[in-house]
Amino acid sequence: MPNLRLALCQIDPWVGDLARNSEEVLRWSKRAAESGVDLIAFPEMVLTGYPVEDLAFRGSFVEGSRAALVDLAAKLQAEGLGDVPVVVGYLGRGEPGSRYAGRPQNCAAVLRGGEVVTRFAKHFLPNYGVFDEYRYFVPGDQLTVLRLHGVDVALAICEDIWQEGGRVAATGQAGAGLLLSLNGSPYERDKDDVRLELVRRRAAEAGCPLVYLNMVGAQDELVFDGETLIVTEDGELLARGPQFAEALLVVDLDLPAANEDGLPDGTVLADGLKLTRVDLGGAPKERPAQPIEPQVSERLDDEAEVYAALVEGTRAYVRKNGARSVLIGLSGGIDSALVAAIAVDAIGAENVYGVSMPSRYSSQHSRDDAAELARRTGLHFRTVSIAPMFDAYMGATELTGLAEENLQSRLRGTLLMAISNQEGQLVLAPGNKSELAVGYSTLYGDSVGAYGPIKDVYKSLVFKLARWRNAAAEARGEVPPIPENTISKPPSAELRPDQKDTDSLPDYDLLDAVLTRYVEGDEGRDAIVAAGFPAEVVDRVVRLVDTAEYKRRQYPPGPKVSPKNFGRDRRLPITNRWRQG
Numbered sequence: 001m002p003n004l005r006l007a008l009c010q011i012d013p014w015v016g017d018l019a020r021n022s023e024e025v026l027r028w029s030k031r032a033a034e035s036g037v038d039l040i041a042f043p044e045m046v047l048t049g050y051p052v053e054d055l056a057f058r059g060s061f062v063e064g065s066r067a068a069l070v071d072l073a074a075k076l077q078a079e080g081l082g083d084v085p086v087v088v089g090y091l092g093r094g095e096p097g098s099r100y101a102g103r104p105q106n107c108a109a110v111l112r113g114g115e116v117v118t119r120f121a122k123h124f125l126p127n128y129g130v131f132d133e134y135r136y137f138v139p140g141d142q143l144t145v146l147r148l149h150g151v152d153v154a155l156a157i158c159e160d161i162w163q164e165g166g167r168v169a170a171t172g173q174a175g176a177g178l179l180l181s182l183n184g185s186p187y188e189r190d191k192d193d194v195r196l197e198l199v200r201r202r203a204a205e206a207g208c209p210l211v212y213l214n215m216v217g218a219q220d221e222l223v224f225d226g227e228t229l230i231v232t233e234d235g236e237l238l239a240r241g242p243q244f245a246e247a248l249l250v251v252d253l254d255l256p257a258a259n260e261d262g263l264p265d266g267t268v269l270a271d272g273l274k275l276t277r278v279d280l281g282g283a284p285k286e287r288p289a290q291p292i293e294p295q296v297s298e299r300l301d302d303e304a305e306v307y308a309a310l311v312e313g314t315r316a317y318v319r320k321n322g323a324r325s326v327l328i329g330l331s332g333g334i335d336s337a338l339v340a341a342i343a344v345d346a347i348g349a350e351n352v353y354g355v356s357m358p359s360r361y362s363s364q365h366s367r368d369d370a371a372e373l374a375r376r377t378g379l380h381f382r383t384v385s386i387a388p389m390f391d392a393y394m395g396a397t398e399l400t401g402l403a404e405e406n407l408q409s410r411l412r413g414t415l416l417m418a419i420s421n422q423e424g425q426l427v428l429a430p431g432n433k434s435e436l437a438v439g440y441s442t443l444y445g446d447s448v449g450a451y452g453p454i455k456d457v458y459k460s461l462v463f464k465l466a467r468w469r470n471a472a473a474e475a476r477g478e479v480p481p482i483p484e485n486t487i488s489k490p491p492s493a494e495l496r497p498d499q500k501d502t503d504s505l506p507d508y509d510l511l512d513a514v515l516t517r518y519v520e521g522d523e524g525r526d527a528i529v530a531a532g533f534p535a536e537v538v539d540r541v542v543r544l545v546d547t548a549e550y551k552r553r554q555y556p557p558g559p560k561v562s563p564k565n566f567g568r569d570r571r572l573p574i575t576n577r578w579r580q581g
């Protein structure tokens with residue numbers, strides 16, 4: 001069997017930064033070439049970053065991407081890497097004369113010898129959940145098969161392997177020896193299990209090993225967790241990249257020799273895909289005397305994985321938006337404490353600023369717990385009392401009830417924005433998914449901010465993550481960041497004397513169970529009641545969720561970790577008279 005040595009570059013492209021991404025492809029290609037590899041591959045749309053959203057409609061950006069591709073081919077050649085084919089994703093457009101001439105496409109190309117040797121576009125376009133690709137792209141209609149050192153390598157882009165038929169079936173028909181898929185597959189809980197199972201099934205269907213190369217990093221709401229996979233057609237896992245970290249995976253694969261009598265170029269395959277053969281030459285290679293052992297990274301456990309996604313989302317948002325530091329209102333409560341721990345892990349305590357803003361209803365423990373959090377993590381800490389501002393407002397207006405309570409939250413929101421405006425930090429909003437779901441936050445108060453690190457994390461998971469983070473610190477012999485009292489005391493907004501969240505909301509475990517069914521599962525009111533939940537709780541929760549859409553739409557973005565986040569995944573009208581029950 002001939003051998004191919006592959007380099008899979010699991011890297012973090014930045015959306016819109018063509019120059020940086022090209023430099024990164026060059027840098028990682030140089031590293032890969034040091035191992036004497038036969039083929040170097042990068043993730044989906046690595047040149048532009050992913051997803052580009054409406055940038056796809058900017059002709060200048062499409063042309064910039066195409067020009068960067070040509071320029072990159074020349075640079076690879078100039079750096080002495082011209083002999084090795086490099087597969088990169090980019091934003092392209094339909095070829096002149098083709099059915100979709102000039103329309104944007106999610107493309108990949110093979111660069112070699114200073115040239116763009118071949119290009120193709122994604123065939124299946126995802127258009128569900130967080131994806132919108134029919135809005136932006138037109139589909140590709142070919143199956144590209146590279147002949148390299150006597151092996152046929154078929155190429156695909158992400159969604160191409162998520163749907164039945166298409167390039168997977170066509171790969172089998174073409175009798176290719178390897179299927180290489182470039183991906184930009186965003187993280188959500190348990191998705192790695194789904195992907196592994198999918199890749200196993202598709203490798204079997206294609207009848208050859210499948211290389212699944214994913215990107216890392218984060219872009220606004222989406223986090224990319226990497227975990228590149230190589231699976232044989234028998235389902236054996238040969239290699240697995242790390243989660244949430246850039247990595248170069250180099251592997252030696254023994255692959256079936258190409259069939260010289262295989263289907264000819266131009267044959268029409270499954271789903272009307274036209275076989276496009278590209279001969280890159282090279283004599284078949286023997287398995288080297290000292291093959292490179294494939295890396296099989298350990299998987300993180302559930303809480304470690306979610307926490308890592310939140311850290312990555314926060315780090316990427318801050319760094320990629322050109323900020324250096326963040327500001328958080330520290331109430332001594334668990335939400336702001338967890339957000340502070342995430343921020344410290346993301347960008348270092350020296351870049352995290354916390355401010356305690358007590359009012360007359362703030363308990364001593366809330367101040368002490370906030371100060372203790374700062375002491376444990378080493379973040380910058382200050383106290384600014386809102387009492388004089390509150391009194392000034394109350395002297396000038398006649399606020400009572402909720403309006404008076406919410407004023408405290410609004411004063412804190414204004415203070416945070418004022419400090420951030422003066423000193424340059426980005427404000428992190430500490431709201432969790434349970435609160436966002438039911439509208440339990442003050443508009444222009446605690447909901448202000450640039451980014452909401454835990455906006456897709458239900459309160460019950462907030463507790464688990466806080467405990468997990470402390471236990472992880474203890475296991476490493478470090479000081480746990482979150483004070484025990486912050487975790488054990490009952491949650492309270494402290495906007496009036498002795499207020500508890502449970503005065504207004506059901507117990508969080510019950511609330512989160514109902515929300516998981518209603519929000520993630522799109523189950524109706526009757527189905528949730530039939531599942532054994534109290535009708536009055538379900539009715540209340542459903543009503544609260546439905547009427548809080550206006551608040552959620554004004555909430556900052558935050559990292560998606562669940563199967564359905566508030567944001568790209570769930571798009572409901574704000575002005576909406578439909579009510580269940």
Ligand SMILES: Nc1ncnc2c1ncn2[C@@H]1O[C@H](COP(=O)(O)OP(=O)(O)OC[C@H]2O[C@@H]([n+]3cccc(C(=O)O)c3)[C@H](O)[C@@H]2O)[C@@H](O)[C@H]1O
Binds near residue numbers: 402435445446493495
């Ligand atoms: N359809 C619509 N489109 C756009 N805006 C709409 C709207 N309907 C009302 N509004 C506006 O929204 C305002 C009402 O919303 P808002 O001012 O937020 O106030 P509201 O929802 O009335 O009260 C906030 C609730 O959140 C709780 N809270 C506050 C702060 C922190 C926490 C916590 O535990 O973290 C909890 C607080 O105890 C209270 O139960 C109205 O005054 C109106 O201006």
Ligand SMILES: Nc1ncnc2c1ncn2[C@@H]1O[C@H](COP(=O)(O)OP(=O)(O)OP(=O)(O)O)[C@@H](O)[C@H]1O
Binds near residue numbers: 329334336358359435
């Ligand atoms: N005394 C305070 N000092 C500083 N920030 C505060 C204070 N009280 C509230 N905040 C800010 O407002 C957010 C909402 O807090 P609140 O206490 O109302 O409810 P919470 O959702 O239980 O949050 P937490 O668990 O962080 O207390 C806090 O996370 C914090 O950022």
Ligand SMILES: NC(=O)CC[C@H](N)C(=O)O
Binds near residue numbers: 044126157184186
């Ligand atoms: N970029 C893509 O095509 C991603 C779609 C795919 N279903 C995924 O979530 O991984």
